[in-house]
Amino acid sequence: MLLVSRENYLKSISRELRLDLLDMIYHSGGGHIGGSLSSLDLMIAVYFSEIFHHKKDHFVLSAGHLCPALYVTLSKLGLFPKEILSSYSSFGSILQGHVSTDVPGVEYSGGSLGQGLSFSCGLALGDKKNTTICLTSDGEHQEGQTWEAAMFASKYHLGNLINIVDYNHYQIDGATDDIMPLGNLAGKYIQFGWTVTTVDGHDFKKIIKAIELAKDSDYPNCIIAKTILGKGVSFMQYDYHYHDVKNLPENLYLRAKKEIENHG
Amino acid sequence: MVKNLSIRQAFGKTLVKLATQDAGIYVVNADLKSSLSLNDFAKKFPSRFIECGVAETNAAGIAAGLAKTGKKVFLTSFSCFSPAINWNTIKQSICYNHANVNIVGSHSGLLSTDLGATHQMLEDVALMRALPNMQVFAPLDAIETEKIVSVIARSPLPSYLRLIRSQTPVVYDPKNSFTIGKSYVLKKGSDITLLGYGPTIIQAFDVDNAKIEIINCSSIKPLDSETILKSVKKTNRLIVLEDHQKNGGLGEAVASLVLSSGLSPKFIHLAVDNRFGQSGKDFQQLYKHYGIGVENLKEAISVIMSLK
Numbered sequence: 001m002l003l004v005s006r007e008n009y010l011k012s013i014s015r016e017l018r019l020d021l022l023d024m025i026y027h028s029g030g031g032h033i034g035g036s037l038s039s040l041d042l043m044i045a046v047y048f049s050e051i052f053h054h055k056k057d058h059f060v061l062s063a064g065h066l067c068p069a070l071y072v073t074l075s076k077l078g079l080f081p082k083e084i085l086s087s088y089s090s091f092g093s094i095l096q097g098h099v100s101t102d103v104p105g106v107e108y109s110g111g112s113l114g115q116g117l118s119f120s121c122g123l124a125l126g127d128k129k130n131t132t133i134c135l136t137s138d139g140e141h142q143e144g145q146t147w148e149a150a151m152f153a154s155k156y157h158l159g160n161l162i163n164i165v166d167y168n169h170y171q172i173d174g175a176t177d178d179i180m181p182l183g184n185l186a187g188k189y190i191q192f193g194w195t196v197t198t199v200d201g202h203d204f205k206k207i208i209k210a211i212e213l214a215k216d217s218d219y220p221n222c223i224i225a226k227t228i229l230g231k232g233v234s235f236m237q238y239d240y241h242y243h244d245v246k247n248l249p250e251n252l253y254l255r256a257k258k259e260i261e262n263h264g
Numbered sequence: 265m266v267k268n269l270s271i272r273q274a275f276g277k278t279l280v281k282l283a284t285q286d287a288g289i290y291v292v293n294a295d296l297k298s299s300l301s302l303n304d305f306a307k308k309f310p311s312r313f314i315e316c317g318v319a320e321t322n323a324a325g326i327a328a329g330l331a332k333t334g335k336k337v338f339l340t341s342f343s344c345f346s347p348a349i350n351w352n353t354i355k356q357s358i359c360y361n362h363a364n365v366n367i368v369g370s371h372s373g374l375l376s377t378d379l380g381a382t383h384q385m386l387e388d389v390a391l392m393r394a395l396p397n398m399q400v401f402a403p404l405d406a407i408e409t410e411k412i413v414s415v416i417a418r419s420p421l422p423s424y425l426r427l428i429r430s431q432t433p434v435v436y437d438p439k440n441s442f443t444i445g446k447s448y449v450l451k452k453g454s455d456i457t458l459l460g461y462g463p464t465i466i467q468a469f470d471v472d473n474a475k476i477e478i479i480n481c482s483s484i485k486p487l488d489s490e491t492i493l494k495s496v497k498k499t500n501r502l503i504v505l506e507d508h509q510k511n512g513g514l515g516e517a518v519a520s521l522v523l524s525s526g527l528s529p530k531f532i533h534l535a536v537d538n539r540f541g542q543s544g545k546d547f548q549q550l551y552k553h554y555g556i557g558v559e560n561l562k563e564a565i566s567v568i569m570s571l572k
Binding site: 108111124 | 355
């Protein structure tokens with residue numbers, strides 16, 4: 001059970017890191033903001049709860065373009081100074097444009113979609129004592145490799161594997177339902193032999209409960225987290241043009257900042 | 265009398281031997297257990313034999329993750345599937361992530377004879393040479409296979425091991441040890457340097473020419489620049505022979521090395537020239553057709569000797 005005080009604490013971290021993320025992308029000249037804002041609460045739920053021990057459990061960010069969310073999370077954990085966030089995707093920075101193990105606390109370098117779940121299966125198979133959490137995007141379920149990995153996890157009974165899907169319904173060129181619909185994603189995972197939970201991906205109580213349940217399961221677990229692209233910034237929400245932003249104008253930056261401060 | 269032995273059987277046997285002494289050795293396979301002589305391994309070490317089915321891309325990711333937990337992983341398939349299908353997973357999940365996986369691609373080259381163009385992998389050296397962190401090896405015969413497998417099991421970098429299907433002559437001196445980045449002079453000569461890898465180079469022993477220096481370049485990456493340059497400096501004539509496309513093959517690697525070091529020998533590259541393979545019942549027939557057989561080599565020798 002997540003205590004109310006704990007939940008409020010996570011909410012305050014969410015607001016703080018959403019601001020860090022916005023600053024980071026604004027000051028560095030751009031980045032993948034939409035999905036980073038949709039997946040941020042999932043990473044906070046993982047890293048700032050008791051259910052995950054980042055020194056022994058494994059976290060794989062398969063959707064490597066969501067790294068801004070991971071960078072602000074790891075910085076908040078004290079793994080590297082917050083000051084370097086604005087160097088994101090600049091020459092010589094450890095904060096690469098797609099997630100990289102150059103960053104303290106990052107276990108997998110990625111960016112080409114569909115590979116992280118396979119890598120996570122390998123980790124889960126080789127380290128059965130600990131939990132492996134993979135974070136995938138909905139769009140990357142169009143990659144066949146994800147389904148090869150889904151079959152594998154079931155065959156090898158990887159009960160210590162959790163795949164959290166950041167299901168924000170958008171990808172770079174538009175709505176996932178237009179580009180290539182995923183159909184009944186939960187049903188597909190169930191047919192592949194997984195345990196599936198669907199949660200509100202911005203409700204800490206529900207995300208953490210789902211992870212707790214998943215850790216007790218003997219089957220590989222998929223948590224489909226319904227999230228909002230661009231969460232917290234009204235003009236970015238549900239707009240796939242904010243998948244990636246370049247040179248956000250100052251007035252929009254200030255507006256976004258105000259919205260997060262007031263409501264986030 | 266030179267005897268023939270199977271390179272892939274040597275691979276399977278060596279792996280069983282190594283795995284008996286080292287509990288960290290794993291095989292990640294993509295439904296080609298028998299073809300890679302891994303039945304014994306699978307029977308003796310069922311928990312260390314991971315079967316991924318016909319899904320080479322996932323298999324490469326599994327191998328990478330498993331390697332990151334400290335296991336010594338051999339990823340096994342035909343080279344026409346691995347590294348051909350899963351190259352980007354090898355690039356990102358293995359090489360970029362510093363996952364120490366040994367990728368074993370069997371049935372390479374025209375030597376897979378009757379299987380035809382889809383299975384005659386002629387581009388694997390090019391694909392794997394191009395990857396940062398990746399080492400590339402192609403054993404001469406069954407004995408060298410055993411040596412290389414033992415060495416790469418302990419190497420801290422990922423490796424690609426190019427194997428072939430057929431039984432081939434055993435010529436490697438068992439007293440020789442294999443060292444990464446080292447080439448071996450199989451026969452000394454003064455007028456022509458002949459470089460190559462795998463059983464293809466063994467054809468050179470059928471060429472009656474005392475002046476040809478035959479070098480086994482089983483370590484394709486890293487290359488042994490010292491041995492190669494020393495020989496080329498002496499002969500000033502260089503032939504590279506390989507069962508692979510010209511594009512991206514050893515010949516290009518050696519040409520780059522030689523030119524960069526200021527040498528400009530006469531040079532002939534015998535390799536498949538921008539074509540697909542095809543079925544054939546014996547390799548001599550195919551080798552002749554694609555210009556990498558013993559007659560082609562004899563012709564190349566007379567041409568290079570006549571060049572002024």
